[in-house]
Amino acid sequence: MLTSGGRQADLLGDLSALTRRALLKWIRNPAAVLPGFFTALFYIALFGNSFNPTGIVPSNINGFQLTSSELEEVKTAILSQTFGGAATYISYLTAGIICLILVFNMAFGGIDLVLDRQLGFLNTILAAPISRASIYFSGVIQNMVKAMALGFITFAVAILLPNGLMLGKGFGVVDFVGAFGALALLAFALSCVFTALALSVKSIDSLVAIVNFATFPLVFTSTALFPAADFPSWLKAISNFNPITKACNAARLLMINGMLSSSQQISFGWDLAYLAAFAVAMGVVGYLAANKALAPR
Amino acid sequence: MRRLMGSIIEADKLSKLYPPKTKAVDGVSFNVEEGEVFGFLGPNGAGKTTTIKMLTTLASITSGTAKVAGFDVKHESARVRESIGVVPQELTADDELKGVENLMLLGKLHHVPQSEMKEKARELLRLFDLEEASERRVRTYSGGMRRRLQMAMGLVHSPKILFMDEPTLGLDIQTRTKVWEYIKKLNVSGLSVFMTTHYLEEADSLCRRVAIIDHGVIKVLDTPARLKERLGGNVLILEVSNGVDLSEFLRTIPTVSDVSRDGHMYKIKLPKTEDAIPAIVDGITSRGLKITQISFLKPTLDEVFLEVTGRTMREEEGEAQESWVQNVNIGRSSS
Numbered sequence: 001m002l003t004s005g006g007r008q009a010d011l012l013g014d015l016s017a018l019t020r021r022a023l024l025k026w027i028r029n030p031a032a033v034l035p036g037f038f039t040a041l042f043y044i045a046l047f048g049n050s051f052n053p054t055g056i057v058p059s060n061i062n063g064f065q066l067t068s069s070e071l072e073e074v075k076t077a078i079l080s081q082t083f084g085g086a087a088t089y090i091s092y093l094t095a096g097i098i099c100l101i102l103v104f105n106m107a108f109g110g111i112d113l114v115l116d117r118q119l120g121f122l123n124t125i126l127a128a129p130i131s132r133a134s135i136y137f138s139g140v141i142q143n144m145v146k147a148m149a150l151g152f153i154t155f156a157v158a159i160l161l162p163n164g165l166m167l168g169k170g171f172g173v174v175d176f177v178g179a180f181g182a183l184a185l186l187a188f189a190l191s192c193v194f195t196a197l198a199l200s201v202k203s204i205d206s207l208v209a210i211v212n213f214a215t216f217p218l219v220f221t222s223t224a225l226f227p228a229a230d231f232p233s234w235l236k237a238i239s240n241f242n243p244i245t246k247a248c249n250a251a252r253l254l255m256i257n258g259m260l261s262s263s264q265q266i267s268f269g270w271d272l273a274y275l276a277a278f279a280v281a282m283g284v285v286g287y288l289a290a291n292k293a294l295a296p297r
Numbered sequence: 298m299r300r301l302m303g304s305i306i307e308a309d310k311l312s313k314l315y316p317p318k319t320k321a322v323d324g325v326s327f328n329v330e331e332g333e334v335f336g337f338l339g340p341n342g343a344g345k346t347t348t349i350k351m352l353t354t355l356a357s358i359t360s361g362t363a364k365v366a367g368f369d370v371k372h373e374s375a376r377v378r379e380s381i382g383v384v385p386q387e388l389t390a391d392d393e394l395k396g397v398e399n400l401m402l403l404g405k406l407h408h409v410p411q412s413e414m415k416e417k418a419r420e421l422l423r424l425f426d427l428e429e430a431s432e433r434r435v436r437t438y439s440g441g442m443r444r445r446l447q448m449a450m451g452l453v454h455s456p457k458i459l460f461m462d463e464p465t466l467g468l469d470i471q472t473r474t475k476v477w478e479y480i481k482k483l484n485v486s487g488l489s490v491f492m493t494t495h496y497l498e499e500a501d502s503l504c505r506r507v508a509i510i511d512h513g514v515i516k517v518l519d520t521p522a523r524l525k526e527r528l529g530g531n532v533l534i535l536e537v538s539n540g541v542d543l544s545e546f547l548r549t550i551p552t553v554s555d556v557s558r559d560g561h562m563y564k565i566k567l568p569k570t571e572d573a574i575p576a577i578v579d580g581i582t583s584r585g586l587k588i589t590q591i592s593f594l595k596p597t598l599d600e601v602f603l604e605v606t607g608r609t610m611r612e613e614e615g616e617a618q619e620s621w622v623q624n625v626n627i628g629r630s631s632s
Contacts, residue, residue, distance in 0.1 A: 120387030
């Protein structure tokens, strides 16, 4: 679209200028980047060990003493039957923790956008002849990049920890791309929703209140931390539609198993399709909401 | 000042209603000529910023029409945005970016070709004396430097008109005077400027015409000189050595519009010029009388403002400054 004097309205140019600005700010502020590493470490090392369900299996049940090998067998059975065959609880947990980190970083990542409104930067760019879509999508991309970087850090921390993430046999680059592709679809969808929300609210207080209200149910009705097998039926039904469950299941399937059987491939494909549809839907809903929020009032 | 060509802003019965019933701007009509520095004065909440927001496409227009640089604000907002530069009240330059990076960012968002951008940034940094600080992050800038950078950011795409909302609010006198110099320099180079201000001496010194707005309505619009003349012009106060009545003599001097006497004291109104003063002094001394006290009062925009709004500008300045400082503190402390 021609704007004036031969200058072209350039969605990609606007998008890259705004995204570059946000990422430069992020990289230049060590206080924003470093805690990500420690958050990953704390979640995986502390949560992964302290909540490890195989650690609470008693060796003596009503006077019946299990030998150490029997105890190990019980633990392995729990992991293989309830936790999808994961070698360790952290192997099961990693995909869930990455999802959890994505959700919370997406949700609170909007604070930068609210500050842009409060400090007047948003008005400065709204008075420029740029596409409104570039403001929305730069918010989506910057949030996604920041959260996905933390996702990669979490993955690396989980692998490096002793008794941490033990990847399935044959896990290769394609599986890595598949697992993080599923997580990226979830990240995109969440980023669309939370970016639109951040562009719509006027204060950080409002954003934090809404985010707190929305994120906890979202996480705890998913299989991020625990499998759905023992959920009550109503929770299982909700969990089944929860996109976090789909992303966790897809990424976990690849991380735990590496090479997938044909039935696992089908299950992975359905999860990916669900996430793709969810991402498109949230992209459209977020775009419409952001457009409304950015229109002159 | 630049030769005037035609209207760069045409506002016709412009209104803004904030639901349910707050009429922030109520049918204002005015034109700003190309090449003119036009001042918008008014108490807090009078509708100044809302008017700027409507003209810069940041707020919707409830009724009426406005054209900026020949484009309809409502229906051709993208064209308007290409033609305008905006220097908001807030300091919006990004703290974490360098001065030059802020300029380049705004240049990109205004689609200035890359080939022109570097030269333009250099030119603006030179104009606003920011060359040495250009590679420093803005967080290290003083308030005055931030304000200058903000002005440079508004000019990076060579706009036809620059909107400035309280350009010197929160600045010390020295920096304020420096900003006035920049505005004068820009105007000489041909830029039209629409500005709001709380500083009457600023409007007096910079603006060819000013409008005083109150409760969303333009109360007066004219040149500062003519607005002051409306108050009856300059006043000469004299005390003479004895009680001889000089009123009749004083009334014969052509530019004297009114004379009142209280004993030895005379209050003489001179609407247009001070040329009469030598004639008055000569006339009195040639009668063998002595002038024991003399003072000359020029009406200021402050008095015009008081008459139009019922408030002095000094109260407004204090409130505006306080609220601006609070806003900035809230913003910075949350970051």
